[in-house]
Amino acid sequence: MSSITATTPTNLRKNLFSVLEDVTEANTEVIITLKSGKNAVLISEDELNSYREMAHLMSTKENRDRLNEAITQLENGEGTVRELLEEDKHAESLV
Incomplete structure (x- = not known):
């Protein structure tokens, strides 16, 4: 879950690079x-x-x-656990 902070435009200008790092990394x-x-x-x-x-x-x-029905099914133990397959590197390059 992400955190929320507040700043003023002046403080943002002074600390732009560290703020951008917090936004993108954290x-x-x-x-x-x-x-x-x-x-x-x-x-x-x-x-x-x-x-x-x-x-x-x-x-x-x-x-x-459809999403609500799927959530209800999972909450009622009706879901199926499946193992994820390794990503195909070729498929990544097509995206």
């Missing part, structure tokens, strides 16, 4: 507090991709229903 979410009250958030690309994937998975009622 998955820290940084809230940049603005005087206007409309804050910004700095997250890693991996975190953004995760949010986008979740939004896509939850984008239709059919998808939500």
Whole structure:
């Protein structure tokens, strides 16, 4: 799970490289507090991709229903444990 910190634009400028390292390496979410009250958030690309994937998975009622049914089945012990296969290096290069 990621941690959340807050900073001002001035502190962000002073500590940009260490903040970016925290965001990318430790998955820290940084809230940049603005005087206007409309804050910004700095997250890693991996975190953004995760949010986008979740939004896509939850984008239709059919998808939500299928995911909820799968969760219910797992919680009721109806799931099947499967061993993961090694990734095919050739398949990685096709992505």
